[in-house]
Amino acid sequence: MAEAIAKTREARAKIRDAGGREVAMLKVQGLKRYFDVSAPWLNRVIERQPKQILRAVDGIDFEIGQGETFGLVGESGCGKSTVARLIVGLYGPTDGSIELEGRDIAGLSRQQMAPMRRRLQMIFQDPYASLNPRWRVRDIIAEPIRAFGLAQGQAAIDAKVGDLLETVKLTARDGEKFPHEFSGGQRQRISIARALASEPEFLVCDEPTSALDVSVQAQILNLMKDLQRAFGLTYLFISHNLAVVYHISDRVGVMYLGKLVEVAPAKTLFATPRHPYTRLLLDTIPDLDMTGRERMPVAGEVPNPINPPSGCTFHPRCPFANDRCRAEIPQPRPLGDGAIVSCHGIEEGRIPDGPTLQAPARPEGLV
Amino acid sequence: MPLLEVENLVVEFPTRRGTLTAVNDISLHIDEGEVLGVVGESGAGKSMTGAAIIGLLEPPGRVASGRILLEGERLDNLPYEKMRRIRGKRIGAIFQDPLTSLNPLYSVGYQLVETIQTHTDMTPTQARARAIELLTEVGIPAPERRVDQYPHQFSGGMRQRVVIALALCVNPRLIIADEPTTALDVSIQAQIIALLKRLCRDHGTAVMLVTHDMGVIAETADRVAVMYAGRIAEIGPVREVIKNAKHPYTHGLMGSIPSIGHDNERLEQIPGAMPRLTDIPVGCAFNPRCPHAFDKCRTVRPDLLPVEDSWTACWLYDGEAGRTIEASKTLVAATKADALLERNHG
Secondary structure (H helix, E strand, O other), X not given: OHHHHHHHHHHOOOOEOOOOOEOOOEEEEEEEEEEEOOOOHHHHHHHOOOOOEEEEEEEEEEEEOOOOEEEEEOOOOOOHHHHHHHHHOOOOOOEEEEEEOOEXXXXXXXXXXXXXXXXXXXXXXXXXXXXXXXXXXXXXXXHHHHHOOOOOOHHHHHHHHHHHHHHOOOOHHHHHOOHHHOOXXXXXXXXXXXXXXXXXXXXXXXXXXXXXXXXXXXXXXXXXXXHHHHHOOEEEEEEOOHHHHHHHOOEEEEEEOOEEEEEEEHHHHHHOOOOHHHHHHHHOOOOOOOOOOOOOOOOOOOOOOOOOOOOOOOHHHOOOOOHHHHHOOOOOEEOOOOOEEOOHHHHHOOOOOOOOOOOOOOOOOOO | OOOEEEEEEEEEEEEOOEEEEEEEEEEEEEOOOOEEEEEOOOOOOHXXXXXXXXXXXXXXXXXXXXXXXXXXXXXXXXXXXXXXXXEOOOEEEEOOOXXXXXXXXXXXXHHHHHHHHHHOOOOHHHHHHHHHHHHHHOOOOOHHHHOOOOHHHXXXXXXXXXXXXXXXXXXXXXXXXXXXXXXXXXXXXHHHHHHHHHHHHHHOOEEEEEEOOHHHHHHHOOEEEEEEXXXXXXXXXXXXXXXXXXXXXXXXXXXXXXXXXXXXXXXXXXXXXXXOHHHOOXXXXXXXXXXXXXXXXXXXXXXXXXXXOEEEOOHHHOHHHOOOHHHHHHHHHHHHHHHHHHHHHO
16 A cells, blocks of 8 residues: 555645645536426426525635545535535536636536546445445445555555555455444445545545444544545535534535635634634533533524525524625625635624624514 | 332344343332433433333334333333323324324324323313313414314324324323424424423323433423433433433533534544443443453443433442542543644644
8 A cells, every 4th residue: 555655645735826826626607506306397387386596505615735634514304415416526516616626527517527526536424325235345445446446456446455454444345345344433444435436636535423323433543544544635524513523624624505604724814703603613522521611502403495585594593693694695704814704794894703603682482 | 119110121122143231230210290211312212211111012022121101000011002091191102203193094183082082081072172282282373274184184293283183182290202302493492392391290290201402401301311221321300411421422422412612623422322222331332442441341331320410321430440430530521632632633
């Protein structure tokens, strides 16, 4: 494996553009993905319903530097998994650009995309569904090696598969087994080995530890950090678990109803959350230190994304919303310390500072 | 007298390849109005314990030995029909997935009224009024209108509120809540925990809260039992177990939880995985993964011993083994320091 490590390290030398500036590993601009969720044509005509469009991802911008881990958090239905699928090309974007090391991959054809796929791999949430139960582990891991012609001859492929299995702390002999012979954590290791098989530079991890027990989650998170250091990998790490995201990320983006409401370095985001949604989200984390503080749970629930609220989509749940929030969509604005926040209240300075919010009057009937 | 007493409970599953013991000789009690958390990883037997208490073990699973007593009355040997009377009336249940615990073909009101009328002699009008009152209590807006709606018209969080209303409808003495917040989003999870806490405080209902989430336990429980491979590894006041864990497994479990504000480059990790039920090791089930295991751990199964304010099943705390509590604590501390050094230099 040492050889492969040296090789990838070399390839990982910072890429610069003509002006000598560093090019981000991944740059996403104005990315949108809409889904048509209308009833069938005949029903629409008879029942006189309009077309219904679900704005799963509605114009987001972010950048991920080389070797960086970018965490994406949000509740179910906020569009974070759609972002992952857009980036690896499982969905085509409705609008916007996705640049991988300065090259737009959003509009590429299948053929043009093929060589890019080697550099971009994905780890899925469910290690039970993402491995073919009828294939031996060695064939699962060898598939990308064969597909991209990364090793010639059975002996070379076998050697590479063995190396990969050892990289993820399994043994070369495990290659002979079938996925059902492994526990959830071991299967996730196999998924990681498969993702690494094509010697990628960028891994999209969609809730990679959500299906695992905590002690196994710790093993996988540690492994992912080790691999990042060894291979200089860049991660897009998607999770609904704020503590996991804090642990693994360098920078974090918070998504709400298809939009990024706040992007900041992980430490800044968790120490001084700005956007009311981020603050309320942080307030919901169970308190393991048992300080006994009274927390203010987020009132209400995520609205239906087919028919999102006007203006700032968070306004019905936001204790600071005013008329402007109900009418005008806030634009992302950079603050001094690297944070980018989309909020009228922050811009106007009418939201008090502080890590958590002191409970203001909250609507009746919501606990 | 405690509200619920479980004595030496054993739950078995006879299979073609031999009998599997999912819960192996556990004893615990729950006092009036107390919240007992039961925490463990998948396969630890925590849900099986809950299912055995409420009499809902899926055949061929069965209570092989031991006793379950509710207010002094034995539950484990009751005939089906008698147990059905107790279930819902004296013991309520909340399950993980609110969509599967509600019948999609009946309105929420019908299901509430049915449960209320099964266990009380209220008239239909009174039962309906009580149903609306319950929906109000669990924080469902516009209950007069919502009572006639069907489960699919409710969101996940609202459905779980309905399930809580169903569990509470005839004021049971005990609620078994099996992963009540696992299927919900974090912001909704916080709402449901707050609701459950408030309702139990108001009604004096005891709760057995089964979950894999230590955070939920820390927020909610008075005492906690940590389960591993069908046994209780440690049981005690929640603060004691979380802040001053005795059993090496609890230690490892706490260290493996990432938390905000704690900047560890690496998480503490327990090597390996929980054994399958088919090959639980001899002696202490945790011994192959335990950094402090010695000969006795590999041969003799430890029972719960009182250590400070909690009870733990670990030979490290057994005086006869030639180790005092202080010595074993130093041992644990020393290994932690080693791990820390390794982390910083490795």
